[in-house]
Amino acid sequence: MESGPGGGGPAAPREYRMEELAAKAGITVRTLRFYRERGLIPPPRREGRIAWYDERHLARLHTIAALLERGHTLSGIADLTAAFESGRDAGEALGLVEPTEETPVRLTPEALADHFAGEVTPENLAAALDLGYLAVDGEEIVHISRRLLDVSAALVREGVPLAAVLAAGREVRAHADALAALFVDLLHAHASDQDVSRLRPLAKHVVEAELSLAMDRRLAEGADEV
Structure with a gap:
């Protein structure tokens, strides 16, 4: 396949003409044009009358195909794409919570859909982005906490x-x-300021114990009402 022009030194990012990108993604040129017109993929780089696409476009096309297989409509994917692109940058979002004991998780959009089958709607995605649970890093999504991701998925x-x-x-x-x-x-x-970090686990133990006792009381009240 043909790539865009490049000089010596480090290899230039791989680029594709429209026909090459469509073949690589397993779709028709007509479908690719349709996706571009709907804003499902970013505009190509133009060199005169030639449009050049790169690996980001290919990754987006793979994501579209995966989400379609999971039952999302093109209209829904367009809304999800808009939500992704308006989301907070991962570096900015993670910078707000560092240092942290939580472990961020990197996900593709289709992996996120698998975690919350049928529940990854534009509204839920926007809410998660606004809450700061999710951030965007190129074609990837970053969840700020493995524990919160696992618990949320378990509840769903x-x-x-x-x-x-x-x-x-x-x-x-x-x-x-x-x-x-x-x-x-x-x-x-x-x-002292130095002791604050060292004593931090004690605060968590107090909260966990009080929450456990509070749930005991609330469940006992519910049993009495029955």
């Missing part, structure tokens, strides 16, 4: 709608911020 598998999980997450975030402020202020008032 148990029948809890993802929209409800995200709404609850927003409320939990508000309470967690308040608890964090309480403990950080307490430690700053009675310990």
Whole structure:
């Protein structure tokens, strides 16, 4: 296949003409034009009358094919694409939470769809981006926390709608911020800055114990009402 012009030194990124890209992606040129007109892929680089596409376009076409196989419509994919492209950059988002004990997870859009089968809608994606659970890094998505991703997916598998999980997450975030402020202020008032990080696990143990006791009380109240 033909590639775009390039000089010596490091190899230039691989580029494709429209016919080459369509063949590489296993679609027709007509379909590729349709995707481009619908804004499903970014505009190509133009050199005179020639349009050059690169690996990012090929990756996007593979994502479109994978999402179509998972039951998404082209209209829905267009909305998802718009949400991805308006999402916060991963570097910016992760910079807001560093240092952190959480492990970020990199996902392709189709892998995210697999985690939340049928629940990755433009509305849910926008909510997750707004909440800061997700960020965008090129063609990849970054979830800020492996633990939050696993728990959210587990709740969805148990029948809890993802929209409800995200709404609850927003409320939990508000309470967690308040608890964090309480403990950080307490430690700053009675310990050195160096000790604050060392004593951080104690705050988590208090919250876990109090949450466990609170759930015991709430479940007992529910049993009494029955």
